[in-house]
Amino acid sequence: MLIPANGETPSEASFRLIGDVANTFxxxxxxxxxxxxxxxxxxxxxxxxxxxxxxxxxxxxxxxxKNGGAVTITVDGKTMNAEKPGSYVGAIIVTPA
Structure with missing residues (x-):
């Protein structure tokens, strides 16, 4: 069990907050x-x-x-053709259009 720095046992409300995390990529x-x-x-x-x-x-x-739509790929800020085979290295962002 996780014990807060003040030595008290966490309440149920504060215990639930410990795991209330939203991950953003x-x-x-x-x-x-x-x-x-x-x-x-x-x-x-x-x-x-x-x-x-x-x-x-x-x-x-x-x-x-999503729903069969297009995809956008950018590499270091430059838009690439998502339908063309290739290999890319850099800051790549892939998004549904």
Whole structure:
């Protein structure tokens, strides 16, 4: 059990607040990041903004947005063709259009 700095046992209300966390994804900081490789037959349904440092789209893979819509990919601020195979490294943002 987690004991607060004042030594008192937490109340039920404060105990529930300890776990009340909303995670918000953002661009990676420092040398760490996430890479994604989509191979032949892969489909990535992009439902929200994703931040990557490496993206490889092999021939036959596809990215689709919510409800089958389009996807936007930017690499270091430059818009790329989401339907074209390729490999990208940098500050990559993938969003459903």
């Amino acid at each position: 953002g661009p990676p900081e420092g040398p760490f990041g996430t890479g994604v490789t989509l191979d032949l037959g892969s489909t990535w349904m992009v439902t929200g903004t994703s931040y990557l440092t490496k993206l490889t789209i092999l021939p036959g893979a596809r990215l689709i947005g």
